[in-house]
Amino acid sequence: xxxxxxxxxxxxxxxxxxxxxxxxxxxxxxxxxxxxxxxxxxxxxxxxxxxxxxxxxxxxxxxxxxxxxxxxxxxxxxxxxxxxxxxxxxxxxxxxxxxxxxxxxxxxxxxxxxxxxxxxxxxxxxxxxxxxxxxxxxxxxxxxxxxxxxxxxxxxxxxxxxxxxxxxxxxxxxxxxxxxxxxxxxxxxxxxxxxxxxxxxxxxxxxxxxxxxxxxxxxxxxxxxxxxxxxxxxxxxxxxxxxxxxxxxxxxxxxxxxxxxxxxxxxxxxxxxxxxxxxxxxxxxxxxxxxxxxxxxxxxxxxxxxxxxxxxxxxxxxxxxxxxxxxxxxxxxxxxxxxxxxxxxxxxxxxxxxxxxxxxxxxxxxxxxxxxxxxxxxxxxxxxxxxxxxxxxxxxxxxxxxxxxxxxxxxxxxxxxxxxxxxxxxxxxxxxxxxxxxxxxxxxxxxxxxxxxxxxxxxxxxxxxxxxxxxxxxxxxxxxxxxxxxxxxxxxxxxxxxxxxxxxxxxxxxx
Amino acid sequence: xxxxxxxxxxxxxxxxxxxxxxxxxxxxxxxxxxxxxxxxxxxxxxxxxxxxxxxxxxxxxxxxxxxxxxxxxxxxxxxxxxxxxxxxxxxxxxxxxxxxxxxxxxxxxxxxxxxxxxxxxxxxxxxxxxxxxxxxxxxxxxxxxxxxxxxxxxxxxxxxxxxxxxxxxxxxxxxxxxxxxxxxxxxxxxxxxxxxxxxxxxxxxxxxxxxxxxxxxx
Numbered sequence: 218x219x220x221x222x223x224x225x226x227x228x229x230x231x232x233x234x235x236x237x238x239x240x241x242x243x244x245x246x247x248x249x250x251x252x253x254x255x256x257x258x259x260x261x262x263x264x265x266x267x268x269x270x271x272x273x274x275x276x277x278x279x280x281x282x283x284x285x286x287x288x289x290x291x292x293x294x295x296x297x298x299x300x301x302x303x304x305x306x307x308x309x310x311x312x313x314x315x316x317x318x319x320x321x322x323x324x325x326x327x328x329x330x331x332x333x334x335x336x337x338x339x340x341x342x343x344x345x346x347x348x349x350x351x352x353x354x355x356x357x358x359x360x361x362x363x364x365x366x367x368x369x370x371x372x373x374x375x376x377x378x379x380x381x382x383x384x385x386x387x388x389x390x391x392x393x394x395x396x397x398x399x400x401x402x403x404x405x406x407x408x409x410x411x412x413x414x415x416x417x418x419x420x421x422x423x424x425x426x427x428x429x430x431x432x433x434x435x436x437x438x439x440x441x442x443x444x445x446x447x448x449x450x451x452x453x454x455x456x457x458x459x460x461x462x463x464x465x466x467x468x469x470x471x472x473x474x475x476x477x478x479x480x481x482x483x484x485x486x487x488x489x490x491x492x493x494x495x496x497x498x499x500x501x502x503x504x505x506x507x508x509x510x511x512x513x514x515x516x517x518x519x520x521x522x523x524x525x526x527x528x529x530x531x532x533x534x535x536x537x538x539x540x541x542x543x544x545x546x547x548x549x550x551x552x553x554x555x556x557x558x559x560x561x562x563x564x565x566x567x568x569x570x571x572x573x574x575x576x577x578x579x580x581x582x583x584x585x586x587x588x589x590x591x592x593x594x595x596x597x598x599x600x601x602x603x604x605x606x607x608x609x610x611x612x613x614x615x616x617x618x619x620x621x622x623x624x625x626x627x628x629x630x631x632x633x634x635x636x637x638x639x640x641x642x643x644x645x646x647x648x649x650x651x652x653x654x655x656x657x658x659x660x661x662x663x664x665x666x667x668x669x670x671x672x673x674x675x676x677x678x679x680x681x682x683x684x685x686x687x688x689x690x691x692x693x694x695x696x697x698x699x700x701x702x703x704x705x706x707x708x709x710x711x712x713x714x715x716x717x718x719x720x721x722x723x724x725x726x727x728x
Numbered sequence: 729x730x731x732x733x734x735x736x737x738x739x740x741x742x743x744x745x746x747x748x749x750x751x752x753x754x755x756x757x758x759x760x761x762x763x764x765x766x767x768x769x770x771x772x773x774x775x776x777x778x779x780x781x782x783x784x785x786x787x788x789x790x791x792x793x794x795x796x797x798x799x800x801x802x803x804x805x806x807x808x809x810x811x812x813x814x815x816x817x818x819x820x821x822x823x824x825x826x827x828x829x830x831x832x833x834x835x836x837x838x839x840x841x842x843x844x845x846x847x848x849x850x851x852x853x854x855x856x857x858x859x860x861x862x863x864x865x866x867x868x869x870x871x872x873x874x875x876x877x878x879x880x881x882x883x884x885x886x887x888x889x890x891x892x893x894x895x896x897x898x899x900x901x902x903x904x905x906x907x908x909x910x911x912x913x914x915x916x917x918x919x920x921x922x923x924x925x926x927x928x929x930x931x932x933x934x935x936x937x938x939x940x941x942x943x944x945x946x
Contacts, residue, residue: 332862332865332866333865376823376826377826377827377830377863377866379827380826380827380828455827456827456828456829456830457826457827457830460830460866460867463866463867463869464866464869467869493870494869494870
């Protein structure tokens, strides 16, 4: 790989290259695969110990930094570089922890737990913690028993949070500890930083930006904050904890937005959220996802039978509301008795998958709904369908919609996120969580051949005009170039002496 | 009274609120009849009983009704004192229920804000204002301070109008009223005088255990 290529630091979470499924993965992979004129260093925060460590990457990915936030090892122990940890550990005395780390840690907590933090101050604290943790041992600091006391002390300053359950307080504590350890990662100098979400892993961009003096781009697919809210509502039951996480997440998101030079949501629906969360509107530019029209196109596909066929390409996940789709097929069956629904997608949540199976059995739909597992040839799945049905409760700008459209298929889907922007005039929109409305849409498209053909033709044209892969990649290429040029010459003194670094650290900590 | 499946008499909520022994109901009847003096004593008695049973909302309601009666008799100084106690009780209730119901806390703070203003305690009203805004914005991250306080400002306006319509008078406070007030204020102070003591963080009394557990691991 030539050294003249500009370098991109791509930060993501449970995604490329370890987790090869979902829209964000598709977006990341297509971006990297189609930008040979850039070199990529990929950071992937891993919160799932079942991640795949055997993957293939193209030559323009020169480095991958996998950052597990589980287990008890130091992040440095996963590093392939030959750096010794011992001096770091020896340097980290009780006195260093008490006199330098604890005050920093307390200030960080105080800020991150405050109602609406000062984002500049929080970003400064991230940088100070990073400077500290590249010199001292993160494990000795973060596993010190007094951290819990400091955390509780800071929590107790908020009357509401003092009513959180011990379980939730512990979860919050662990999450914060784990994510502070991210600040011990040393990242290479790059020309631009691109994050695929505005959430904890992207705090790395705060100090990486400072070190490389380069621009930061964030592409939000599902608006992390919105999805976190859905998660809190689904899985948390006590109000103080829900509010704690809401405020905490808001502070993180605002801080990340504040250091960003460009936010590229995948749809205008996301833009509205981002503006509401405090992002500077002048920094937001919508870049729609694009689809490879040479792969996703109408093709003759051999079908196993002639039954009216509904296809859904979606993970078996609570946000995809597969239960709703199953219930909808139950309604459809009452009108079209030989209907079949094929669901292509991996299971990402065992408990939810079992719930889907139970619903299927309860409604006696075994002959009508089939779980096909994930497929490496989604274009064949789309082409084998009469109608594409989606049942998600939240979406950004879903690939499944534009891929189906590119295959010339009529789509019925809930009107969530940016779906309307993609589908306008080329399919049917229904309300989410309404199986009867979804069923009515499916029936209409299956029975009304004229309408279906009309949608199919319009969809094909719309994708080829608006949502091609080349158009999407070209926009990112232009934005990268503009941003890099606007920063001018960078790399502030690559050979920063150790002495200078130490003095910076001392100053930073003293401030 | 209604009968349960075993034929036993059970007291429904309807029985309770229409019971002749219900102090608040009797006070209300007296107030409706224009007998503010008698109504005041019954309201205050009900507030006192409610405080003893830690029924804060009812205590605050009765206390505010008693204050209203004094306002009607133009005893504004005593009324102001009772409005202050009403606000304190609402604020205490807000602080205490925050772990169970944030919405009740917000409502209690709204009530407290209104009564602090009626008692001309703008400093205390400001403290509740800040607590309300902080909590309201925690619940809704899209809410600005302006929007969060819209409802409170609106209520504040209506209080100003109410005050403007009141006519001051020089009628002597009766000894009975003074005595009743003193007893009630003692009750308020003895039960809820030290608010912070009641609102201790129940969760973190357990933290010592967790700390020692972690220490032993280390």
